[in-house]
Amino acid sequence: MKAIGSLxxxxxxxxxxxxxxxxSFAIRRAGLGCRLRTGIEPTFSEWAxxxxxxxxxxxxxxDSAIRETLDAADANARxxxxxxxxxxxxxxxxxxxxxxxxxxxxxxNIHQFxxxxxxxxxLKRRMARLVLDGxxxxxxxHFGAVGRPSGSLWIVANPFHAMTAGQAxxxxxxxxxxxxxxxxxxxAPIIHLLKCDIEGGETWLIESYEALLKRTQRAVIEFxxxxxxxxxxxxxxxxxxxxxxxxxxxxxxxxxxxxxNREATKRAAVTGA
Numbered sequence: 001m002k003a004i005g006s007l008x009x010x011x012x013x014x015x016x017x018x019x020x021x022x023x024s025f026a027i028r029r030a031g032l033g034c035r036l037r038t039g040i041e042p043t044f045s046e047w048a049x050x051x052x053x054x055x056x057x058x059x060x061x062x063d064s065a066i067r068e069t070l071d072a073a074d075a076n077a078r079x080x081x082x083x084x085x086x087x088x089x090x091x092x093x094x095x096x097x098x099x100x101x102x103x104x105x106x107x108x109n110i111h112q113f114x115x116x117x118x119x120x121x122x123l124k125r126r127m128a129r130l131v132l133d134g135x136x137x138x139x140x141x142h143f144g145a146v147g148r149p150s151g152s153l154w155i156v157a158n159p160f161h162a163m164t165a166g167q168a169x170x171x172x173x174x175x176x177x178x179x180x181x182x183x184x185x186x187x188a189p190i191i192h193l194l195k196c197d198i199e200g201g202e203t204w205l206i207e208s209y210e211a212l213l214k215r216t217q218r219a220v221i222e223f224x225x226x227x228x229x230x231x232x233x234x235x236x237x238x239x240x241x242x243x244x245x246x247x248x249x250x251x252x253x254x255x256x257x258x259x260x261n262r263e264a265t266k267r268a269a270v271t272g273a
Contacts, residue, residue: 038100039131040093045122049088056090061248062195065220065258066095069193070103072217078107080188082181084146084205085197086112087119089126096130096137107136111185115145115176115198118157144179146196147204152177181209191216200227206236213240219259226253 032044042057044050055061073079083091092110099108112127114120120143127141145153156173185191194216196202202221206213213219219242223230234244242259249256 036097038097040097040100041129042090042093043126049090052087052090055249056094059249061256062091062094062220063098064246064248065193065195065218066098067102068260069218070099070106073103073106073192075105078109079192080185080190081108081110082185082191082194082196083110083112084195085199085201086114086123086141087197089123091195092127092139099137100133105136107138109138109188110140111188112139112141113146113179114141114143115153116155116157117143117174117176142179142184143176145176145201146179146181146198147201148178148208149180149182150178181205181212185212189215192218194219194221196220197222200224203228203233206233210236210240213237213242214261216240216242217261219261220248221257221259223255223257224253225255230255 035041154173155176241261241263245260246258
């Protein structure tokens with residue numbers, strides 16, 4: 001059954017695989033890369049890299065949430081940011097770029113989570129090239145799936161790595177264990193910003209981590225409309241205090257939305273966190 005499922009998937013993906021392969025070859029031949037004034041250096045080796053870079057650095061999909069998080073933080077605080085579905089790290093690079101440029105004295109703790117083994121290896125390699133401000137920038141990169149507190153799922157690499165998702169075991173792939181966020185973030189009483197792009201796993205995260213979401217000040221979540229029930233997710237988020245501020249981008253397949261937890265931000269203002 002696994003072999004048949006794998007063959008069907010490969011046949012279905014072949015046209016997409018071929019286009020992605022040609023475009024990725026052109027990206028590598030062009031040797032695209034850039035160095036920003038803050039020292040951040042995005043690099044590109046796949047078509048997916050370029051596509052994600054455009055969304056994050058050119059379109060600025062997460063800029064409002066990042067800037068509001070940085071602006072609201074007390075000068076003596078350290079913001080805790082979760083990059084769930086870190087992919088190759090462009091969200092983290094954008095956060096570091098804006099922090100260095102606009103709030104250079106503010107500290108930040110960033111936790112990255114990535115479940116695709118191939119992408120995680122790429123992510124680790126890219127992050128190892130970062131020159132971090134050891135006093136103000138702390139980066140933790142975690143391999144594993146996020147959504148449920150325990151168990152596992154199967155990851156089948158997508159030719160366009162930004163769209164890799166968990167699958168049934170019949171499709172083969174690699175079995176990846178879930179990370180318990182509460183254990184991983186035991187020392188983080190406040191989540192200042194949560195970014196979640198996990199190709200349908202957002203439903204599991206919203207259902208499983210009510211306590212964590214209640215102490216999350218801001219969140220940007222990409223809903224994958226063929227894999228989740230957006231109305232139910234919105235109701236659950238509202239029960240946790242997270243109210244939708246903005247629909248950043250949407251089409252027939254995804255909706256990228258920004259949420260603010262007013263109660264959590266009020267508590268933080270009182271405590272100076």
